[in-house]
Amino acid sequence: xxxxxxxxxxxxxxxxxxxxxxxxxxxxxxxxxxxxxxxxxxxxxxxxxxxxxxxxxxxxxxxxxxxxxxxxxxxxxxxxxxxxxxxxxxxxxxxxxxxxxxxxxxxxxxxxx
Numbered sequence: 079x080x081x082x083x084x085x086x087x088x089x090x091x092x093x094x095x096x097x098x099x100x101x102x103x104x105x106x107x108x109x110x111x112x113x114x115x116x117x118x119x120x121x122x123x124x125x126x127x128x129x130x131x132x133x134x135x136x137x138x139x140x141x142x143x144x145x146x147x148x149x150x151x152x153x154x155x156x157x158x159x160x161x162x163x164x165x166x167x168x169x170x171x172x173x174x175x176x177x178x179x180x181x182x183x184x185x186x187x188x189x190x191x
Contacts (some may be wrong), residue, residue: 088147101166102122108121120169134151134164
């Protein structure tokens with residue numbers, strides 16, 4: 079059994095890495111409509127926090143690490159499953175994907191029809 083500090087550090091690293099993957103994936107998706115990359119990134123990060131995705135991912139990762147910490151192959155697969163189940167591109171409606179018009183400002187990212 080690993081000391082608590084090592085397990086905690088591993089958990090933080092995995093959680094941070096998964097969060098980065100999800101935010102950058104959403105950033106890439108949103109940036110296809112063009113606009114200021116800084117505003118798009120801020121939007122993607124805020125959406126990750128405010129949509130409930132961050133809380134869901136953190137809870138799922140904590141459970142996965144507790145259950146599969148000693149089985150790295152299984153843990154890796156569960157982490158991939160968590161990423162795939164929580165990617166944020168699905169937050170945009172089907173209509174929005176095909177009728178995308180983004181309005182950017184320094185503080186707000188809006189999707190308009």
